[in-house]
Amino acid sequence: MSPRAQNTRRFLLLAVVAAIVGLVIGLLIGRFGIRSDNDDYRITGISETFVQDADPTISEEIMDNINSDNIRQYLRELTEYPHLAGTDADYKQAKDLQEFWRSVGLDETFITPYDVLLSYPETKDESKMNRIFVYDSAGQVVWKSALYEPILDPSENKSNVVPPFNAYSAPGDINSTDLVYVNYGRVEDYRWLAQNTDINITGKIVLARYGKIFRGDKARQAEIRGAKGIILYSDPEEYADDSENTDVYPHDWFLPESGTQRGSIYIGIGDPLTPGYPATETAYRLNESDPNTMLPKIPCHPIGYGVAKTLMSYMSGDQVPASWRGGLNITYRFGGPLKQSGWKIRIRISTTNTRRKTYNVFGVIRGSVEPDRYVLLGNHLDAWVFGAIDPSSGTAVMKEVSRVMGNLVRSKKWRPRRTIIFCGWGAEEYMLMGSTEWVEQYVKNLGNRAVAYLNMDMAIEGNYTLRIRATPMMQSVVYDATKKVLNPDNTDTQFKTVYDKWLHAFPNSDKSQPRILGLGTGSDHAAFIQRAGLPSIDFLYTYNWDKYRIASYPLYHSKYETFKAVDEFMDRGFKCHRASGQVWAEVARNLADSLVIPFKIQDYANKLRDGVEELDRNLGSLMRRNGIQTDLLYEATALFAAEVASFQKRVDTVDRKNPFAIRGINDQIMLMERAFIDPEGLPGRPLARHIVFAESSTDSYSSATFPGLVDGMFEI
Ligand SMILES: *[C@@H]1O[C@H](CO)[C@@H](O)[C@H](O)[C@H]1NC(C)=O
Ligand SMILES: *[C@@H]1O[C@H](CO)[C@@H](O)[C@H](O)[C@H]1NC(C)=O
Ligand SMILES: *[C@@H]1O[C@H](CO)[C@@H](O)[C@H](O)[C@H]1NC(C)=O
Ligand SMILES: *[C@@H]1O[C@H](CO)[C@@H](O)[C@H](O)[C@H]1NC(C)=O
Ligand SMILES: *[C@@H]1O[C@H](CO)[C@@H](O)[C@H](O)[C@H]1NC(C)=O
Ligand SMILES: *[C@@H]1O[C@H](CO)[C@@H](O)[C@H](O)[C@H]1NC(C)=O
Ligand SMILES: [Zn+2]
16 A cells, blocks of 8 residues: 555545534534524524525616617617528527627526527529429419519618528429318318318318418328418418508518518427437437428428419319408409319429537526526527517517626626526527427426526517416516516506506406416427426517407518518617516516515416316316216316415415525425426327426417317317
């Protein structure tokens, strides 16, 4: 044994003795240090900071410092060039954001790449580019779709504008003598066709208008019903205030006739080749032709309403009922063989799927007392083109919120109790790639440590009121925040706060509180709620839904979603961007900084009860006719409510000077939502794991309460 080894042994011995002495002292402190007054106990010698509640002045300081001009400037920079996922511009945006976060004083920043299957159209060879044609009986082209959206304002004159396409469309060159109009392409539309007409779409090309449901579900329904291809178009009813004669971009916020909605038609979430596990470089991958990828098998292509009108003029068949008619000044027909005999319609798609890197970027403010508890704020970075609303309005606001919080941390004025993580997601537009892969990789860490995920896809899509999608536990937190934020519309003196306006615009059924919508899988919150069971919320300022009966903000996913459109028509002065940011920041601050996590679990119990009642109202008699009893559901929700009430008593009376008691209660609050995660997933949908709130299986944008039951009944 060398002298050095002997020294080491002596040191080890000393260390063991020291440890034992330390343990004994610790036990003695534990035995005698805990005072017992009236059976109550206190731990002495614990620093006050461990049990201090949030500094009440910080909330206002953060909100006051959020500045509209900064947000406007960030948006201008972010939308200067197209930033499609998987391109150099997309990577640059992630790097720039990382640099920004360093510069505003965040403690740590990092980038995580994933290698995912993306999809791109041919852009160079015009003879291969995606296009739809109509041929006459002599084989001459009588109509074709546009290759590009024309430049309507000089600010759009940029390179790398991807032509309109539907990502993950199957490639193909197909033709048909028949074109059939299927309204929105929903299950109920096909059912109506089958019951009221003798049109059979097998082997035909169908034409569906955008709106009502997720476009991927339209393509999927067409495919499973045997259609050979599908054309999607934006009807003025949904995108131009009901008429092709409306004032449109570049003079107003409505969609011009050439405007075309891009978008993914993949119906899963995350990388199609690595379902359920992270798309790291070395991961096992499915073969693209494996049915488990759920990739579309028929060609699908989007067009604007200008050319759609001409296409419809070639259609034959009976007139459709009123509810199937849109806003074009033309007779809407069911179709069938084209009007002129011998004419044919052809779809040529050369879109290909390809593996590319996408980048998530993170910026961290480390928590002062509980650094291992995370509050996550996320927004995606990738856009179909300029993305001035989707997602860069949200990115601009995230930059401003992180700047304000970073400055407070840097100047040592504030450090949140828990860790705050800002997340910039890659390839959301392709179907939530970056966020889903990250959750798949870190689902266990997140499950054990994350308090909440707060999503902002777009800060605004209008300037009228807030709209919130969230799990029930978020309800009281977001009500509290919105009561602190002034209504950004100062001409609207009737409503003082964001809360007041929101209550007016979206009241719940008894008009006592604003209505909170369920979370679908429309944005990056999906994996957090569905896979990890994190309480989640999605913030957005929206337009007046009673005044505008449109499917979304009209320029959605078109090239015309530009800085100009936002700056001149949608949020002049950027006040609604600011209000969105203030609500987002305040919710984050409250969750990260409060001594006791401010979720109210009673709201969950109420929501479950409402959900059961609604289910009973809608489907109760059908369920009973099929031998399914609802009594057990009522019993279970009543039991849950009773447990919640007794838990709430413990929360209200917890010893606020005891950090262990606080931590225990907080962990129970934090983990509550996880109780609804079934690791096996819903019947037939192993990756949809939340048994109370999941997306509807026929429309991924919407959400159903008790999706397992609703899906089962839908089949019946
Ligand atoms: C776009 O810009 C190029 C030069 O940068 C110019 O030649 C062209 O005329 C512009 N097109 C339009 C429609 O403004
Ligand atoms: C139409 O499609 C069929 C089957 O894909 C193909 O055999 C035929 O050549 C096509 N006809 C035209 C006119 O493109
Ligand atoms: C539709 O047509 C296909 C093939 O032409 C046929 O197999 C199918 O049974 C038809 N469906 C109905 C409902 O008639
Ligand atoms: C994927 O499957 C197709 C069809 O089964 C096959 O031709 C191809 O070789 C497979 N590719 C790989 C990489 O295994
Ligand atoms: C609709 O079209 C008809 C014929 O094409 C035309 O006479 C009429 O003025 C149009 N109506 C509107 C509101 O544009
Ligand atoms: C608010 O949006 C509407 C369209 O919904 C637009 O007409 C109006 O000018 C906008 N107001 C501001 C201040 O941006
Ligand atoms: Zn988005």
